[in-house]
Amino acid sequence: MTERTFSIIKPDATRRNLTGAINAVIEAAGLRIVAQRRVHLTEAQAKKFYEVHAERPFYGELVAQMTAEPVVVQVLEGENAVAKYREVMGATNPANADEGTIRKQFALSIGENSVHGSDSLENAKIEIEQFFTEDQIVG
Numbered sequence: 001m002t003e004r005t006f007s008i009i010k011p012d013a014t015r016r017n018l019t020g021a022i023n024a025v026i027e028a029a030g031l032r033i034v035a036q037r038r039v040h041l042t043e044a045q046a047k048k049f050y051e052v053h054a055e056r057p058f059y060g061e062l063v064a065q066m067t068a069e070p071v072v073v074q075v076l077e078g079e080n081a082v083a084k085y086r087e088v089m090g091a092t093n094p095a096n097a098d099e100g101t102i103r104k105q106f107a108l109s110i111g112e113n114s115v116h117g118s119d120s121l122e123n124a125k126i127e128i129e130q131f132f133t134e135d136q137i138v139g
């Protein structure tokens with residue numbers, strides 16, 4: 001089934017000029033980048049985006065990291081895009097990520113782990129709507 005998922009290339013990656021390298025991994029996996037925009041998240045945007053983690057000890061650090069430098073927000077489209085992108089990203093902690101995954105190749109730590117990807121189709125829809133209107137997504 002063709003799906004859309006939401007991706008963020010995080011500040012640790014944009015800072016190291018890795019947008020193109022990460023996009024190459026995404027495209028090689030057969031996912032199409034059907035919307036993409038560079039944005040410097042405000043504190044309010046980052047807090048809202050990660051509000052499910054508000055009670056976690058790392059929340060403050062996560063919000064600080066996500067607002068430190070610009071990010072690239074993206075919509076990816078393809079067969080089973082949500083699960084496929086989770087596979088391509090690799091485990092949250094790069095120490096546990098499989099060879100060839102984005103996080104294995106590029107992540108610095110469990111916090112600065114280079115990319116975000118939606119964890120369900122339902123969340124993908126919610127997250128896409130936070131950053132893109134339907135007319136900005138060109139499949």
Ligand code: ADP
Pocket residue numbers: 058062091092110111112113115116117119
């Ligand atoms: P994922 O991004 O793989 O879906 P989570 O939803 O569990 O992972 O966490 C969201 C983000 O919060 C992670 O990508 C990472 O940047 C940060 N994070 C998660 N766990 C930790 C932790 N133990 N310490 C620091 N940062 C963390």
